[in-house]
Amino acid sequence: MDVNDYLIDHTALDWPKLLSSWAWLIDEEMEVQPWLMNRFGDLFFVDEAGIVFWLNITDGELSEVAANVDEFFERMESEEGS
16 A cells, blocks of 8 residues: 555645634644645644644544654554554
8 A cells, every 4th residue: 555545735735724614623822734634635734743633524623643753654554454
């Protein structure tokens, strides 16, 4: 499996506008950068400490999913092998 088959290029998107609907869910003090976006529209952020968060647009939840990018990929690989 190539993870890029499930991702879309989000670099040209207007993030302040797109995230305005989700402002109630994202702490104002959090400094997050969009990192990955899947084809379902779910977004993965990385905060200033390197923690990875998942904005699940289906359930309307923001969850911490990994302590850092390396752990995120380790988890992806272990789930793929399960």
